[in-house]
Amino acid sequence: MTRYRVRVDIIPRRGLLNPQGKAxxxxxxxxxxxxxxxxxxxxxxxxxxxxxxxxxxxxxxREMCERLLANPVTEDFEVASVEPAxx
Amino acid sequence: MKxxxxxxxxxxxxxxxxxxxxxxxxxxxxYLWHKDHDLQGADVIVLPGGxxxxxYLRAGAIARFSPIMREVVAHASxxxxxxxxxxxxxIACEAQLxxxxxxxxxxxxxxxEMVTLRVxxxxxxxxxxxxxxxxxxxxxxxxxxxxxxxxxxxxxxxxNGQVVFRYxxxxxxxxxxxxxxxxxxxxxxxxxxxxxxxxxxPHPERAMDPLLGSIDGxxxxxxxxxxxxx
Numbered sequence: 305m306t307r308y309r310v311r312v313d314i315i316p317r318r319g320l321l322n323p324q325g326k327a328x329x330x331x332x333x334x335x336x337x338x339x340x341x342x343x344x345x346x347x348x349x350x351x352x353x354x355x356x357x358x359x360x361x362x363x364x365x366r367e368m369c370e371r372l373l374a375n376p377v378t379e380d381f382e383v384a385s386v387e388p389a390x391x
Numbered sequence: 392m393k394x395x396x397x398x399x400x401x402x403x404x405x406x407x408x409x410x411x412x413x414x415x416x417x418x419x420x421x422y423l424w425h426k427d428h429d430l431q432g433a434d435v436i437v438l439p440g441g442x443x444x445x446x447y448l449r450a451g452a453i454a455r456f457s458p459i460m461r462e463v464v465a466h467a468s469x470x471x472x473x474x475x476x477x478x479x480x481x482i483a484c485e486a487q488l489x490x491x492x493x494x495x496x497x498x499x500x501x502x503x504e505m506v507t508l509r510v511x512x513x514x515x516x517x518x519x520x521x522x523x524x525x526x527x528x529x530x531x532x533x534x535x536x537x538x539x540x541x542x543x544x545x546x547x548x549x550x551n552g553q554v555v556f557r558y559x560x561x562x563x564x565x566x567x568x569x570x571x572x573x574x575x576x577x578x579x580x581x582x583x584x585x586x587x588x589x590x591x592x593p594h595p596e597r598a599m600d601p602l603l604g605s606i607d608g609x610x611x612x613x614x615x616x617x618x619x620x621x
Contacts, residue, residue, distance in 0.1 A: 320494070320539060321494075321497060321537075321573065323495055323496070323497050323498070323499045323573075324495060324499065327499060347448075372448070372452060372453075372456070373448070375449055375452070375485070375492050377484075377490075377491060377492040377539070377540065377541075378492045378494060378539060
């Protein structure tokens, strides 16, 4: 068993109103970042978990996303990285 | 008739529901702890409002995996009535007892106020004591009540008469100005296909006594009495 660190992004589904993102986009415009089109705010989750190999770690985290971490009605998820956890 | 009111860590409307059942309706209520596995013979299950598990991750996401929820889902699949109010509505959606999801209010504000609703369907065990199109005044108190589902689901809900309550203005017209949270099609409450699970953001249990400014929630509980004793 190796301990892996898996980073996963939970992203609001495109097309759904994300008022949190809109509030931040408005603030960025106020700060002069005129190029900002849209902002959407989701969640970044870091999981340290033991698994026999990287593939198994990924498989397990995907299942966690499907069952709990992401809402299939409103959110998508993407595994951002997987690497051995150093500490 | 016996109401089983589920208490999750962070539930805060369980006592309101208990009071509504015991003191206003004069029926029996029991609290069901989230770790229990037994519904204690309750005829109706109430998933009350609050902030179960601090609403960490998403509102209702963690509560749906509480041990008691396995029994609640079994009760619902046997056709037993489940009344899911506010946080309970969020939990019922997460548990897939109801379709769709509840997102952050479009205004980003937590809103605590009286709203006007129109009864869209009286063909449910929760609304048979209302008149079709009747306007109700009920309180809301939520930050994440924006009901959302994909277009096909919304069309199906409308087509099957599963939209039970809609936010309207004082004249009974649904419009953006009367919709406190930006919900799809101004939806405030829906039932499942079998009409035995009702989820709604407003609080009928807090509108049972003239002292609280409205008694429009009373007929919802009386509807359930009619159904079960019938």
